[in-house]
Amino acid sequence: MKKLILFSVTMMLMLSACVSKKEYAALEAKQKETQDLLNTATVKLNSCLEERASATARAKALAEQLEDFRKTNQDLIQSNKDLTMLTSKGASNVEKTLESLKEKDLKISRLQDAITKKDSVMLALVTSLKKEVGINDPDIEVNVEKGVVFISIADKLLFKSGSYIVNERAKEVLAKVAKVVKSKPNFECMVEAHTDPVPYNKPPLVDNWDLSVKRSTSVVRVLEDLGVASGKLIAAGRSQYVPIASNDTAEGKAANRRTRIVILPKIDEFYDMIEQEMKNLSAGN
Template sequence: MKKLMLLSVTAMLLLSSCVSKKEFTALEAKQKKTQDLLNTATVKLNSCLSDAAAANARIEAMKEQLADLRASNQGLIESSKDLTVLTTKGAENLEKSLESLKEKDLKISRLQDALTKKDSVTLAIVTSLKKAVGINDPDIEVNVEKGVVFISIADKLLFKSGSYNVTNKAKTVLAKVAKVINDKPDFEAMIEGHTDSRSYKSGVLLDNWDLSVKRSTSIIRVLQELGVNPSQLIAAGRSSYVPLAENDTAENRATNRRTRVVVLPKIDQFYEMIEEEMKNLSAEE
């Protein structure tokens, strides 16, 4: 640029020495115009260079953004693959869980069937007992308690007060009970003695425990004499600890003095019935 200006001045000096003033003025105006064009071109050039630098900067930023987007896209692809694997495993686990639930439901259904069969047998025993006993007496009750059949007999029908010797009247009732037990050889009969809360002691009997058990064994001996298989009989005494009423009146104490004949399937046979159902279930799988 400086060289160009120096040449222009030199030219002007040379021309001024050999041209007229009018020509010199024209040349000077032309030189100024040229200089203006040069200045304008220089400004445009600098602007273009600045725009180019800015464009290059934007290109570099876009390249970095593109690289980040590619990395994010790859991460999403990998995550999608992992999610697909997890979803597949989840579906497999859910299917296994459903199959397990179906198996459990089937087993529960089988057990319920076994219990239903037991309840049906229990109902049949109740009907049989009521028909066999055949006594319309409020002191004799045939019922089901917690899935177990029992005959509850007031002590006044079985024993004299404070005694464990079975009365002759009781033997009539016990003969009918013996018939029912004999008709059910696969069942057991637990003879359960109950007393009131008044303390009792007489001879070899130390307390109500002794009295309740002694009454139970006395009835068992009568049932055995009536032909009941002794292997089906169980002696039990509950003393005064399972009352039906408060021991505050003579009537309530009489209610609590009772003997229960509990008729129940042999527990091993009941479990065999359940095991048989489970075997059937396993054979079907």
């Protein structure tokens, strides 16, 4: 197309001296028409190139998705094989009960019921905590991660800077937490304290490890005073090593200075619940 235009311009220059103005004007109009066609073709070409690039990207994404589906399918097949092996080795009493596919489906259904009961308890616990603790406080956050309830309390709400003595305002919040924890006898409570990376050395404490542990035990003692059974409490210090924000800013450091109260279901009791479901299944048959 470019060669055609060049040829047209050349011919116009050669003939301009020997053609009439009318012919020249016609040639000039033809040249403009050719240029317009070229511009239109260029726009369409660019659009086609963009569409091809987009289609190529979509095709690549679909191929990756397909590969993920294939891998997931293989993992599910392997998991099923592993479960079958485990059942054959360690659950002979279940195998005697599950003599048919229908009975196996019933076992899975019972397990799902047990898990659903656990999830329902956790959901009720979160609802209760949000209602009691006051989720509207920006310094308190209640959420669930992987079946575990977390109550995250900002450092400024619990302690003065560099201190491990729980202040009076925090005791009001902890009293609400204690009320909910005491109402759930099948759960344990872990207090997990975090610091920022600013070096700490105020005797008798020597570093952030000491400070985080001391803060967690201070909160544990407050919960004990509020009537939470000591056997349900766990004190844990994480120092500066599990940040949730960048320590490059004052806001990030403030976010990292926090105490989490983790409400944990007793795993042994959860499995007891599943075992009881299995016994009920056997008795039914």
